[in-house]
Amino acid sequence: MTVNRRDFLRGGLGGAAAVTACATLGVDPAEARGNLTVPENAIGFLYDSTLCIGCKACQSACKTANELPFEDNTGTGLWDTPLDLSGKTYTVIKMYQNGTSEHKDKAVDGFAHLKRQCLHCIDPSCVSVCPVQAMRKDPVTGVVSYDADACIGCRYCVAGCPFGVPQFQYDTPFPRIAKCQFCKHILAKGGIPACAQHCPTGATLFGSYKALTAEIERRKAMKPGQPNLFPRRTVDSGDTHERPAAEYTEQVYGDKEMGGTQVRYLAGVPFDKFGMPVGLPERSYASVSETMQHSLYGGLIAPAIVLAGLAAAAWRGARELHHDEDGHE
Amino acid sequence: MNNRSSVRAMPSRPVGGRLVGLFTVALSALVGVAVYFIYQRFVYGLGAVTNINNAYTWGIWVVWDVVIATGFACGGYAMAFVTYILNRGEYHPLVRSALTASLFGYTLGGLSVLIDLGRYWNFWHILSPAYFNTGSVMFEVAACITLYILVLWIEFSPVALEHYGFKRTNKALNSVLFLFIALGVLLPSMHQSSLGSLLVVMGFHIHPLWQTPLLPVLFLLTALCMGFAVVILEVTLAAVGFKRDIHAELPILSKLGQIIALVLVVFLALRFGDLAWRNALESVFNSGIRSVMFGIETLLFAYPVWVLAQPGNRARLSKLFPAAFSMLAGASLYRIDAFLVANERGPAWHYFPSAPEILVTTGVIALEVLAYIVFVKKFPILPGHPAVQGR
Numbered sequence: 001m002t003v004n005r006r007d008f009l010r011g012g013l014g015g016a017a018a019v020t021a022c023a024t025l026g027v028d029p030a031e032a033r034g035n036l037t038v039p040e041n042a043i044g045f046l047y048d049s050t051l052c053i054g055c056k057a058c059q060s061a062c063k064t065a066n067e068l069p070f071e072d073n074t075g076t077g078l079w080d081t082p083l084d085l086s087g088k089t090y091t092v093i094k095m096y097q098n099g100t101s102e103h104k105d106k107a108v109d110g111f112a113h114l115k116r117q118c119l120h121c122i123d124p125s126c127v128s129v130c131p132v133q134a135m136r137k138d139p140v141t142g143v144v145s146y147d148a149d150a151c152i153g154c155r156y157c158v159a160g161c162p163f164g165v166p167q168f169q170y171d172t173p174f175p176r177i178a179k180c181q182f183c184k185h186i187l188a189k190g191g192i193p194a195c196a197q198h199c200p201t202g203a204t205l206f207g208s209y210k211a212l213t214a215e216i217e218r219r220k221a222m223k224p225g226q227p228n229l230f231p232r233r234t235v236d237s238g239d240t241h242e243r244p245a246a247e248y249t250e251q252v253y254g255d256k257e258m259g260g261t262q263v264r265y266l267a268g269v270p271f272d273k274f275g276m277p278v279g280l281p282e283r284s285y286a287s288v289s290e291t292m293q294h295s296l297y298g299g300l301i302a303p304a305i306v307l308a309g310l311a312a313a314a315w316r317g318a319r320e321l322h323h324d325e326d327g328h329e
Numbered sequence: 330m331n332n333r334s335s336v337r338a339m340p341s342r343p344v345g346g347r348l349v350g351l352f353t354v355a356l357s358a359l360v361g362v363a364v365y366f367i368y369q370r371f372v373y374g375l376g377a378v379t380n381i382n383n384a385y386t387w388g389i390w391v392v393w394d395v396v397i398a399t400g401f402a403c404g405g406y407a408m409a410f411v412t413y414i415l416n417r418g419e420y421h422p423l424v425r426s427a428l429t430a431s432l433f434g435y436t437l438g439g440l441s442v443l444i445d446l447g448r449y450w451n452f453w454h455i456l457s458p459a460y461f462n463t464g465s466v467m468f469e470v471a472a473c474i475t476l477y478i479l480v481l482w483i484e485f486s487p488v489a490l491e492h493y494g495f496k497r498t499n500k501a502l503n504s505v506l507f508l509f510i511a512l513g514v515l516l517p518s519m520h521q522s523s524l525g526s527l528l529v530v531m532g533f534h535i536h537p538l539w540q541t542p543l544l545p546v547l548f549l550l551t552a553l554c555m556g557f558a559v560v561i562l563e564v565t566l567a568a569v570g571f572k573r574d575i576h577a578e579l580p581i582l583s584k585l586g587q588i589i590a591l592v593l594v595v596f597l598a599l600r601f602g603d604l605a606w607r608n609a610l611e612s613v614f615n616s617g618i619r620s621v622m623f624g625i626e627t628l629l630f631a632y633p634v635w636v637l638a639q640p641g642n643r644a645r646l647s648k649l650f651p652a653a654f655s656m657l658a659g660a661s662l663y664r665i666d667a668f669l670v671a672n673e674r675g676p677a678w679h680y681f682p683s684a685p686e687i688l689v690t691t692g693v694i695a696l697e698v699l700a701y702i703v704f705v706k707k708f709p710i711l712p713g714h715p716a717v718q719g720r
Contacts, residue, residue, distance in 0.1 A: 086383070125530055131468035132451070132460040152454055153447020156467045158386040160530045164674065167383050168447060170376030175447040275675065277533065289530035290464040292545070296519075297469060303515060310414055310511035317413035318507045 033291045035259035035284045036123035042142035042209035043182070044120065044262035045196060046216060049269070050105045050246030051230060052113040052203035054093055058195035062091045065183055065194035084116065087169035090180040091117040091195055096273045105246050105268025112267060114274040115204060117195075118165045118180035119254055119261035120144050121284070126157035126166055126179075128286035134177075135166075142209070142262050143182040151177060162258050162277060162285060196233055207235030209262055216252055219245070219266060251278070259284035341425050341488075341709040344571050348703060352570075356695040356702075363692020366685040367444055375447065378685045385672060385680030390445040392668045393690050395438050396524050397661050398697075399474065400555040402434020404563065405481065406517040407556025411588070413510045420581055422712040425488065426567070427560050429710050432481045433697045439478050441693050442471075466526045473520035480512045488708050521552035528667060537609045538616060538623050539671040543599060550596040551660040557585040557592075558633075558660075561653035565646060567711060570702075575646075578712060583643035589656055590637035593630055622666050629659030 063070065063080060070080040071088050082089035094116055099109035106112075124144050126135040134151035137144050146166075157166040157177060169175035183193035191197065196206035207215065215235050222228050222245035229240040246268050253271050254261035257280040265271070272278045296302060370378040381388040404427035412420040443449045454460040455471045462468050484506070490499040525548030528535050541547070561582050568575040604610050614620055633652035642648035669680065682690075705711050 128462075129465050129467060129530055131462055131465045131471055132454040133462045148448070150451065150454060150460055151448050152451045153449065154467055154471075155386040155447065156465070156527070158383055159534075162532060162534070164383070168375075168386060170374055170379075170381065172374045173372060175374060280533070285530045285532045288532075289466060289526070292526060292529060292542070293464055293466055293469065296545075297463070303519065306518075307511055307515050310514050311508055313416065314413045314510040314514070315507040317416040318503075318510060320416070320418065 033287050033294060035282075035287050036137075038122045038209055038260065038262065039138075039140060039142045041140055042122075042262055043187075044142070044207065044209045044212050044264065045193075046205045046207070046212045046235070047115050047263065047265050048203050048205070048219070048230075049112050049114055049265065049267035050248070051201045051243075052093070052115065053201055054095060054113045055200065056093050057198045057200060058115065058204055059089070059091055059093060061194040061198035062180075063089075065186060066090060068178075085165060085167050085178075087167045087171065087175070087178045089167075090178060091115060094274060096269055098273075107269050107273060110269065112269040112274070113203075114265070114267065114271075114276070115195075116165075117263065118144060118182075119163055119263040120180075120182060121258055121261045121286075123259040123284035123286045125160045125162060125258075125284070125286045125289075128290055129156040129160040131156065138184075141182075141187070143184055143187070144179075145181040145184055146177050146179055148176045153177075160285075162280065192234060199232065201241070202230050202232035205231060205235055206233060211235045212264065216255075216264060216266065220248060220252070256282045258282075259287070341422075341712060343492075343709050344573075344706045344711055346571070346706055348706060353699060353702060356699040359688075359695035360692045360699065363689045363695070366689050367692075369685070370444060370689075375445075378683065378689070380680055380683045380686060382678065382680065384674035384678030385669065387668060388680060389682045389686055389690050390441065392665055394441040394445070394693055395474075396664050396668060398434055398438045398441075398693070399524070400521070400552050400660060400664065401559050401657070402431045402438065403517060403521065403552045403556030404428075404559045405431030405484070405556075406514060406521075407553050408560060409484075409510055410514050410553075413507075414514055419584070423560055423564065423578065423581055425710050426563060426705065426712075427556075428481065428485055429488075429704055430559065430563055430701060432485050433700045433704075435474065435478050435481055437693055437697050437700075439474055444689065466523050466530070470520045470523045470527065473516050473523070477513070477516040477520065480509050480516060483509045484513055488710060492708050517552065518549060522546065522549040524548050524552075524664075525667070528671075531672075534673055535667070536616065536619050536671040536673055537607065537612050538604070538619055539667040541603050541607065543603050544667070547596065547600060548664075550592055550599070551663060554589050554592050554596070554656055555660045557589050558653035558656040561585055561649055562657065565650050565653075567705065571705075571711075573711070579644070579646065582646070582649055586633075586637040586643040586649050586652060589653070590634050593634050593656065597627070597630055597634070619666075619670055622662065622670050626659055626662050626666060629655050629662060633659075 059082070060080065062068070068090065069088050071082045071086060073081045073083050082092045084094070085092055092115075094114050096112045096114065098107060098111070101109065101111045103110040104112065120143060122142065124135070124137055127137050127144060131154060132150050132152055134147045135144060135157055136147065153168070153175060155168050158168050165179055167178045169178060183191070186193060192206045196204045205212070205215070212235060224247040225244050227242050228245045229242055231237050232239045232241065248266050248268060249270050251271055252264055252266060253276060254264035259282060267274070366378050375381060379388050379390065405424070408420055408424045408427040411417050412424050443452060446452060455468065456475065487499055487502060487506070490502065522545035525544035528540065528544055529542065532540070564575055564578050564582060567573060604613065612620070613623060616623070632655040636642050636648055636652040642652070
C-alpha cells in the first residue's frame with residue numbers, strides 16, 4: 001500500500017508538477033503561444049507629436065462622436081477638462097513641460113503634446129484576459145472593441161492593460177468599461193475615426209497599417225528643418241500642408257512594444273517624459289500568460305490525468321475509512 | 330492500522346447549546362452594518378463606497394474577500410488531500426470541521442464576488458460556453474471556484490443527510506463521493522495556483538519582488554499551508570469557544586505543524602532561489618516600503634519554520650497556535666503585497682481601503698464565523714468527545 005501511494009504520488013502529482021514546471025519555465029515549445037501578428041488589412045493611426053498643436057479638437061470630436069459626458073476638473077463648469085483617460089474620456093491630449101517651456105518638441109526648456117488613447121495592440125492583453133470575450137479584436141481591421149452586453153465588470157482588462165487604457169466607471173450602478181474603439185460605428189458607415197477627421201494638422205493620421213509604416217519611414221528619413229508635405233486626416237487624402245520636418249527621437253512608440261500596436265507614435269521628446277512605459281519587452285504579456293494557461297490546461301488533458309490519479313487514490317482512501325467507520329457503528 | 334482507533338473514538342457530534350449569545354449577536358450586528366453599505370454600493374456604484382480607482386481597480390473586496398479568504402478556506406482541501414489522497418486515516422476526525430469552514434469560506438467568497446463585479450447581472454456568462462475565453466486566467470479562476478463551491482456542498486451533504494436520517498440517499502452518495510473528493514483536491518489546486526497566475530500578465534506593473542513565473546507555484550504552496558494552519562486555528566478556537574477538551578486532536582495538529590514547516594521550507598527556498606535566479610536579490614533591500622513588507626512577510630514565514638522544526642514545540646498548543654497564526658498572517662500579507670503593495674502605476678495613484686469597504690469585508694467574515702457556529706452546534710461536525718462541562 002505504501003508502494004501504491006508512492007507510485008501514485010510519483011505518477012499523478014509528479015506529472016502535475018512537471019506540467020507546472022514546464023508551463024512556468026516556458027520550456028514546452030509545442031504548447032508555447034507566440035505573439036499574434038498584425039492582420040493583413042489592419043488599420044491604425046500615426047500620431048505625430050511634433051505636428052500636434054494641442055488644440056484638443058480630437059478630444060472634443062471624440063466626445064461628440066461617442067456621446068461621452070463632459071468632465072469638469074477645474075470647478076469652473078466652463079470647459080470639458082479631463083486630466084487623463086477616464087470613464088468619461090476615451091482620448092486626451094497631455095502635455096510635457098520643462099524649464100522655460102520655450103521650445104516645442106525639445107526635452108530641455110521645451111514642451112510637447114501626447115495624445116493618450118487605446119493603442120489597439122496587435123496582441124492585446126485585454127482581449128486575452130477577459131473571461132467572457134467582452135473585449136475582442138476584429139480579425140480584419142484589428143480594432144479592439146468592447147461589448148458591454150457580455151462584460152461582467154471584473155476589471156481584469158483595467159488591471160491587465162500594459163498602457164493603462166481601459167477605464168471602469170465607478171460612479172454609476174450600471175458601469176461599463178470606457179475605451180477608444182476606433183469609432184467603429186463611423187468606420188461601419190465608411191468614415192474615419194472622429195479624432196483623425198477633425199485634427200487640423202494631421203497629427204492624428206488614419207490609414208492602413210502598411211501605409212502608415214511607409215509614412216513613418218518617410219518621416220524618419222526627413223532632414224530636420226527641411227520643408228516637407230504632411231497629409232491630413234488619412235495618409236492618402238491628398239490634403240497636405242507644408243512645414244519644416246522636426247527632429248524625431250529614435251523610438252517609434254508602438255513599433256515593437258508588447259509585440260507592436262496599431263496606433264504608433266512619433267515624437268521629438270523621449271516617450272518616458274510623457275509618462276509612457278518604456279523598455280517594454282517585445283514578447284506580449286498576453287502570449288506569456290496564455291502559454292502558461294494552455295500548458296497547464298490545454299484541452300484539459302493535464303487536469304484529466306491528475307483527476308484520474310486523485311480519483312483512484314480517493315476511492316481507495318474513502319473506502320477504507322468509511323468501511324472502517326461503518327464496521328464500528 | 331492502529332491509527333484507525335482515533336477514528337472510532339471520535340464520531341462527529343453536534344456541539345449543541347444556545348445559538349443566541351453576546352458573541353453571536355455582535356457578529357450579527359457586524360453583518361447588519363455590511364448589509365447597509367452593500368445596499369449603497371448597489372444603488373450608487375462602487376465608487377460611492379470604495380476607494381478603488383483605475384490604477385488600483387482591485388481593492389480588498391477582491392484581495393481579501395476572494396484571494397485571501399479562499400486561502401483561509403483551504404482547510405478542507407488540505408485535509409482531504411492528506412486524508413484521502415495520501416490515505417492517512419489519522420487525519421480523518423478533522424476533515425469534517427475543516428470542510429465546513431471551507432464550505433462557508435468559499436461560498437461567501439463566491440457570493441462577495443458579486444458585490445465587487447461591476448456588471449454582476451452578467452455573472453452567469455462565466456458558466457456559458459458561448460462566452461468562454463479559455464485563455465483567460467480569470468475564466469479559469471471564476472469557473473473553478475464556482476465548481477468547487479458546488480463540490481463542497483456535495484462533499485458536505487452526507488452531514489445533512491445523516492442528520493435528517495436519509496440513510497439510503499446517504500449510502501448512494503457515499504459510493505460516488507470519492508469522485509467529488511478527487512475534484513475537491515483538483516479544483517483548489519487549479520484555482521489557488523491561478524490566483525497567482527492572474528498577476529503574470531501584469532508584467533512590469535508588479536514589482537520584481539513578487540512578479541515571477543513561479544507565482545502559481547508560490548500561491549499553491551501558501552494555499553496548502555494556509556489550509557493546514559487554519560485547521561490548527563479552528564480546532565484551538567473551537568476548543569476555547571465551546572470549552573472542549575482537545576487532547577485527542579493534539580497529535581494530529583502536531584503532525585500538521587510538521588507538514589507546514591516542511592512546505593514552508595520549500596516555499597522559502599523557491600522564493601529566494603527565484604529571486605537569485607532573476608538577479609533580483611538586491612531589490613530585497615533597495616525597494617523602500619516594499620522591502621519592509623517583504624521583510625515582514627519573510628519573518629512571518631520563518632517564525633513557524635523555526636518553531637515547528639522542534640518536535641517538542643509541536644506537541645504544545647501554546648507553540649502550535651502562534652506558529653499557525655504567524656503562517657496565516659504571512660500568507661495573507663504575501664497576497665496583499667503581491668496584489669496591492671507590489672502594484673506600480675505611477676506616483677499619482679494611491680489606494681487604501683475606505684471605512685465602508687473594510688466594514689463590508691468585516692461583515693462577510695462575521696457572517697462566515699456565525700454560519701460556522703450555527704452549523705457545528707446543530708450538525709454532527711466536530712469530533713464528538715464530551716465537552717469539558719456544561720453548555
